[in-house]
Amino acid sequence: MLSEGVVFIDDQYVEPAEAKMSVFDMGMVWGDAVFDVTSTWDGQFFMLEQHLDRFEHSMERFQLRNPYSRDEVRRICAECVERSGYERTYVKFQIWRGLSPGYGEDLRLGQCHFMAYAIPYVWLWGEDRCRNGANLHLSSIERVSSKAIDQRAKNYNRLDLVQARHDAFDQGCVDTILCGPDGHLTEGPGYNIFVVRDGKVATPDHNILEGITRQAVLELCELEGLDVEARPVHPAELDDAHEVFASSTAGGVMPVVQIDGRPIGNGHAGLVTTRLQESYWARRETGWHGTPVSEILNSGA
Amino acid sequence: MLSEGVVFIDDQYVEPAEAKMSVFDMGMVWGDAVFDVTSTWDGQFFMLEQHLDRFEHSMERFQLRNPYSRDEVRRICAECVERSGYERTYVKFQIWRGLSPGYGEDLRLGQCHFMAYAIPYVWLWGEDRCRNGANLHLSSIERVSSKAIDQRAKNYNRLDLVQARHDAFDQGCVDTILCGPDGHLTEGPGYNIFVVRDGKVATPDHNILEGITRQAVLELCELEGLDVEARPVHPAELDDAHEVFASSTAGGVMPVVQIDGRPIGNGHAGLVTTRLQESYWARRETGWHGTPVSEILNSGA
Numbered sequence: 001m002l003s004e005g006v007v008f009i010d011d012q013y014v015e016p017a018e019a020k021m022s023v024f025d026m027g028m029v030w031g032d033a034v035f036d037v038t039s040t041w042d043g044q045f046f047m048l049e050q051h052l053d054r055f056e057h058s059m060e061r062f063q064l065r066n067p068y069s070r071d072e073v074r075r076i077c078a079e080c081v082e083r084s085g086y087e088r089t090y091v092k093f094q095i096w097r098g099l100s101p102g103y104g105e106d107l108r109l110g111q112c113h114f115m116a117y118a119i120p121y122v123w124l125w126g127e128d129r130c131r132n133g134a135n136l137h138l139s140s141i142e143r144v145s146s147k148a149i150d151q152r153a154k155n156y157n158r159l160d161l162v163q164a165r166h167d168a169f170d171q172g173c174v175d176t177i178l179c180g181p182d183g184h185l186t187e188g189p190g191y192n193i194f195v196v197r198d199g200k201v202a203t204p205d206h207n208i209l210e211g212i213t214r215q216a217v218l219e220l221c222e223l224e225g226l227d228v229e230a231r232p233v234h235p236a237e238l239d240d241a242h243e244v245f246a247s248s249t250a251g252g253v254m255p256v257v258q259i260d261g262r263p264i265g266n267g268h269a270g271l272v273t274t275r276l277q278e279s280y281w282a283r284r285e286t287g288w289h290g291t292p293v294s295e296i297l298n299s300g301a
Numbered sequence: 302m303l304s305e306g307v308v309f310i311d312d313q314y315v316e317p318a319e320a321k322m323s324v325f326d327m328g329m330v331w332g333d334a335v336f337d338v339t340s341t342w343d344g345q346f347f348m349l350e351q352h353l354d355r356f357e358h359s360m361e362r363f364q365l366r367n368p369y370s371r372d373e374v375r376r377i378c379a380e381c382v383e384r385s386g387y388e389r390t391y392v393k394f395q396i397w398r399g400l401s402p403g404y405g406e407d408l409r410l411g412q413c414h415f416m417a418y419a420i421p422y423v424w425l426w427g428e429d430r431c432r433n434g435a436n437l438h439l440s441s442i443e444r445v446s447s448k449a450i451d452q453r454a455k456n457y458n459r460l461d462l463v464q465a466r467h468d469a470f471d472q473g474c475v476d477t478i479l480c481g482p483d484g485h486l487t488e489g490p491g492y493n494i495f496v497v498r499d500g501k502v503a504t505p506d507h508n509i510l511e512g513i514t515r516q517a518v519l520e521l522c523e524l525e526g527l528d529v530e531a532r533p534v535h536p537a538e539l540d541d542a543h544e545v546f547a548s549s550t551a552g553g554v555m556p557v558v559q560i561d562g563r564p565i566g567n568g569h570a571g572l573v574t575t576r577l578q579e580s581y582w583a584r585r586e587t588g589w590h591g592t593p594v595s596e597i598l599n600s601g602a
Contacts, residue, residue, distance in 0.1 A: 001400055001401055001402060001403045002323075002325060002400060007324070009324065016323075016325060017323075019323065019324045019325065020321035020322060020323060020324065021321060021322060021324050021329070022303075022317075022318075022320065022321060023308070023310065023320045023321065023322050023395075023416055024303060024317060024320070026463075027329065028322070028328065028329050028334075028457060029457055030457065030459045030460075030462070030463050031332050031457050031458050031459050031460050031463070032459075032460065032463050033329075062460065062463070062464065063464075063467055094324075099302055099303060100302055101302060102302045103423055103424065103425055103426070103427065103551070104424075104425065104426040104427040104430065104475055104476075106467075106470045107463060107466060107467065107470075108467060108470075115324055122404055123404065123405075124404055124405065125404070125405040126404065126405040129405065141448070141449065142446060142448040142449040143449060144445050144446070144449040144450065144458075145443060145445070145446060145449070145482065147442070147443040147482070148442065148443040148444060148445040148446070148449075148461040148482075149445065149458075149460045149461050149464075155460055156329060156330055156331065156332050157332050157445075157450075157458035157459070157460045158331045158332050158333075158458070159331075159332050159333065159363065159450045159456055159458045160449040160450050161331070162327075162331050162332070162333050162363070162408060163363065163364075163450075165408060166364055166407075166408070166409060169407045169408075169409070174405055175405075181446065181448070181449075181482060250404070
């Protein structure tokens with residue numbers, strides 16, 4: 001399915017159907033690529049500088065070099081949103097290594113490519129499930145260890161997540177949570193996980209992508225006076241949790257109301273989750289951590 | 302660097318520069334793809350049916366479905382070689398999941414794409430190093446565990462290998478060997494590893510791609526009356542080895558003469574390695590495990 005929207009690739013703005021890469025590119029053949037995703041809501045980017053920071057860290061970790069400066073990336077993203085005609089968008093930017101410099105040569109001599117796009121805002125599980133709750137599968141497939149691939153860098157090596165999602169669908173679930181090599185919870189495909197017990201919120205602290213929405217949730221907990229902690233979370237805590245929720249750019253604060261068909265709490269979004277979800281969207285609508293698209297487009301940079 | 306050669310993609314034979322995929326394809330965005338590589342030498346495929354078997358197993362493991370039958374794949378590969386005009390070729394075939402069926406939908410509903418190509422034969426480290434010996438780096442980066450991604454299926458989730466190769470280049474080495482999560486040797490990027498001590502040959506037995514050239518080497522050892530074993534191999538055995546070598550479709554039997562600049566044995570290809578290497582190429586020239594390209598093209602299938 002190709003969405004509506006606008007892609008910036010090879011120095012041009014094109015339709016999604018025209019955005020292509022070589023099948024020989026190392027981004028595909030070696031999985032040598034990183035990306036980041038932010039969003040706009042009513043014409044405002046959310047925590048854009050934090051996403052740009054993380055994108056730069058991801059590139060550094062995998063020794064990818066962006067031919068565009070940070071100012072150019074910011075402006076290209078704004079331009080994609082503007083040209084898309086949508087106010088609520090999902091904005092991805094990505095860098096990947098292009099053609100190999102030759103066998104037995106230093107891969108880093110390959111030229112890197114940059115792409116960005118804006119498409120209508122994505123609700124990871126569909127809007128209804130993102131707002132009202134999803135049934136997730138606790139996977140028996142292990143999340144790739146950060147000792148092998150540093151999961152703090154947002155990358156496309158996701159065959160573990162793909163297989164776990166297949167299993168989730170086979171179990172009648174919409175998505176999945178994976179444990180790491182040490183048996184603790186890590187994350188799902190594109191989201192972090194939180195457990196709530198006795199009003200206390202906890203989220204895994206290692207072998208994860210440190211989500212920007214996760215960071216927003218940690219901040220919201222402080223603002224709302226909730227006790228919150230990033231620490232190792234054992235999968236058994238899912239059994240004891242009063243509430244579970246996920247966080248993602250593509251859905252915000254998303255209630256998890258069942259694990260493998262077993263209800264969490266009363267099987268509906270809990271009080272803490274609902275409070276954080278409402279706070280998240282209400283604040284976004286007032287421009288919390290926002291950067292107006294128009295401000296970037298009108299700036300001299 | 303785009304090679305000479307011929308690519309079959311989207312039901313057409315095209316030049317490498319024309320072979321493109323959507324940047325939205327799940328093959329890229331989820332790393333949801335498998336492939337296999339065989340070769341022709343003087344117009345004969347090597348162990349083609351074994352490569353086709355493994356390709357099918359790789360697809361099954363990751364639930365990818367090939368729109369082309371095995372007979373069609375065989376014929377397309379032969380056609381690519383014929384059209385390339387080369388007798389000695391590197392032949393890749395690949396399947397990847399195309400566009401997503403939509404967020405929150407079963408990924409398996411995405412249509413799979415098939416591609417194959419023939420390019421001039423590839424020597425993984427350049428011909429001289431593949432024939433006479435290479436200096437490899439023993440990486441401190443962990444190979445992705447088969448508990449996360451089944452390494453028996455040939456896949457593109459290779460960021461661990463990429464980082465290990467960067468480190469190898471920084472150390473003045475041409476390539477690398479990685480250990481698995483249990484600390485035992487696994488493989489390098491595109492090749493298996495063998496150690497030889499007192500005339501006895503050993504190769505790692507788990508968390509690896511079970512190479513077809515590795516299988517040929519195991520058979521050659523039997524034919525040459527050499528003691529050979531697939532078993533866990535500890536990295537310390539590299540220190541004690543009299544010889545080390547690698548096996549790959551893209552280079553055959555390849556001597557490893559140094560690890561991080563430290564010579565193995567006398568720093569030249571050893572007797573066992575040389576015997577296996579000579580046997581491998583001599584037998585290939587006489588059609589050992591060979592299927593003539595012309596035979597496939599002239600068959601009714």
